[in-house]
Amino acid sequence: MAKKRSVGIGLVGLGFMGLTHLRAAQAVRGGKVVAIATSDPNKARGDFSSVGGNFGDAGGLEDMTGIAVHPTLETLLADDRVDLVDLCLPSYLHASAAIRCLQAGKAVLVEKPIALDPKDARKMLLAAKKARKPLMVAQVLRFMPEFSLLSDAVKSKRWGKLLSLHMKRIIAMPEWGDSSWFADPAKSGGMVIDLHIHDTDFIVHLFGKPNAVSSNGLVDKRGVNFIRTTYHGKKNGPLLSAEAGWLNAPGLPFEHGYDAFFEKGTVHFNSSTAPEPLLYTSAGRAARKLVIKPVDGFARELQAAVQSVKTGKVDPLLKAAGAADSLTVCNAEERSVRSGGRTVKIRS
Numbered sequence: 001m002a003k004k005r006s007v008g009i010g011l012v013g014l015g016f017m018g019l020t021h022l023r024a025a026q027a028v029r030g031g032k033v034v035a036i037a038t039s040d041p042n043k044a045r046g047d048f049s050s051v052g053g054n055f056g057d058a059g060g061l062e063d064m065t066g067i068a069v070h071p072t073l074e075t076l077l078a079d080d081r082v083d084l085v086d087l088c089l090p091s092y093l094h095a096s097a098a099i100r101c102l103q104a105g106k107a108v109l110v111e112k113p114i115a116l117d118p119k120d121a122r123k124m125l126l127a128a129k130k131a132r133k134p135l136m137v138a139q140v141l142r143f144m145p146e147f148s149l150l151s152d153a154v155k156s157k158r159w160g161k162l163l164s165l166h167m168k169r170i171i172a173m174p175e176w177g178d179s180s181w182f183a184d185p186a187k188s189g190g191m192v193i194d195l196h197i198h199d200t201d202f203i204v205h206l207f208g209k210p211n212a213v214s215s216n217g218l219v220d221k222r223g224v225n226f227i228r229t230t231y232h233g234k235k236n237g238p239l240l241s242a243e244a245g246w247l248n249a250p251g252l253p254f255e256h257g258y259d260a261f262f263e264k265g266t267v268h269f270n271s272s273t274a275p276e277p278l279l280y281t282s283a284g285r286a287a288r289k290l291v292i293k294p295v296d297g298f299a300r301e302l303q304a305a306v307q308s309v310k311t312g313k314v315d316p317l318l319k320a321a322g323a324a325d326s327l328t329v330c331n332a333e334e335r336s337v338r339s340g341g342r343t344v345k346i347r348s
Contacts, residue, residue: 007031007306008081010106012073012097013088014043017111019051019059021086024298031084031306035068037076044069073097077104084109084309086302091194092187095120102131109136109305113197114323116189118331121324134314136305137323139201143304144297146269146277147202149290150260153267154206159281160263164239167199168270169256172248173225183222190223192334193327196244198256200229200333201326203240205317207233209325210240212345217337218245229333232343 009025011018011033025033038044044064051059070076076085077100085101087094087110095115101108108128114137115121128135141147154162173183181187188194204210210231217227226245233240248255257270265281267290268274278287304315332344 005030007309008034008079008083009302009306010035010037010070010076010079010082010085011088012037012076012085013090013093013111014038014040014048014051015088015090016051016059018088019048019062020298021088021111021302022062024296024302025086027296027299028302028306030310031302033067033086034081035070035076035079036064037070037073039071073100077101077106083107084305086305087111090181090187091116091189092181095124098124098135099127102127102133102135105131105133107134107136107305107309109138109302109318111138112140112201112323113189113193113327113330114320115327116193118324118328121320121327125320125324128320134308134312135320136308136314136318137320138301138305138318139198139205139323139326140297140301141198141202142205142317143295143300145292145295147258149277149292150258150267150269151206153260153262158262159265159267159279162238162260162262164261165203165241165258167202167242167256167258169195169199169242169244170248170252171195171246171254172250172252173222173246185223190334191244191246192224192227192330192337195246196227196229196242196333197326197330199242199244200330201323203231203242204326204329205322207231207237207240209329209348210346212343213329213333213336214341214343215333215336216341218247219337222246224334224337227333227337229336231329 046062046064048059084107087097094110098108098110210233212232215227215229217224226247228243231240255272260267265279269277277290279290280287308314332346336344
């Protein structure tokens with residue numbers, strides 16, 4: 001693999017996230033999409049006009065020149081040009097598809113969540129170990145510049161010690177996806193596993209798996225549709241919390257962000273009201289926009305996956321074990337909501 005000029009990417013799952021990855025791959029150095037698996041003749045021709053999502057441009061026409069079209073995952077796995085399978089399938093298919101790819105000798109990048117059940121996540125980790133192939137999980141917040149800024153500030157103590165962090169993610173109930181599979185918790189994992197896991201994962205990534213969680217929320221016929229969690233971690237550590245929900249009216253935009261309270265300042269980021277992170281310090285009341293390099297987090301994520309395949313060493317931001325921990329924490333959060341806010345301990 002080290003001598004190969006380009007890593008061949010096989011893209012499986014061509015809904016909203018698959019299209020996002022297809023577009024992001026155009027900016028990747030040393031790798032390109034060489035094959036897709038789809039039974040949709042329109043998508044095979046590059047017509048993604050039926051695809052919609054919660055951010056970015058709507059589906060349109062894409063140039064599929066040089067990209068082989070396979071009718072199934074199995075035929076794609078038989079394609080020798082494919083080194084890395086990029087799985088953007090509905091969440092309930094992640095575990096079985098990833099394991100099959102690993103058994104076929106392919107490296108795997110699977111969209112979040114790693115799986116719906118921690119037991120399946122453990123099976124995926126075991127399959128990767130047996131196959132001696134990389135299993136990577138795409139938790140894109142780790143690669144977004146606004147969140148990289150926060151990560152760097154926590155580690156460097158640029159504005160002193162972090163005292164408290166609150167994260168937020170709100171959207172209207174998704175209506176896209178094959179046969180609206182998002183609406184079925186057995187297929188999407190529900191709001192906690194599909195949406196809230198972004199922020200839980202970022203907290204777990206920065207501070208490690210908490211000892212316990214306590215969560216309050218709202219529950220409807222589709223499951224938990226709003227959650228507010230406190231993460232109980234190390235003694236004398238920062239206060240950590242996050243909230244998320246499929247609660248917005250359809251006319252409101254997708255919104256995510258954070259407030260990070262440091263000893264010497266507060267950093268505020270909100271994708272709707274403060275798309276450029278703002279710094280407020282004790283030196284004055286005026287906010288200062290923090291300069292960040294405009295980077296496509298999805299392209300950066302795919303670049304890291306390609307580099308991991310080339311070197312044989314998985315980028316720390318893509319390690320599957322951490323994503324499995326985040327899934328475990330999310331499950332504990334949902335149990336806490338359903339118990340009326342009881343604190344739920346998390347096994348180490």
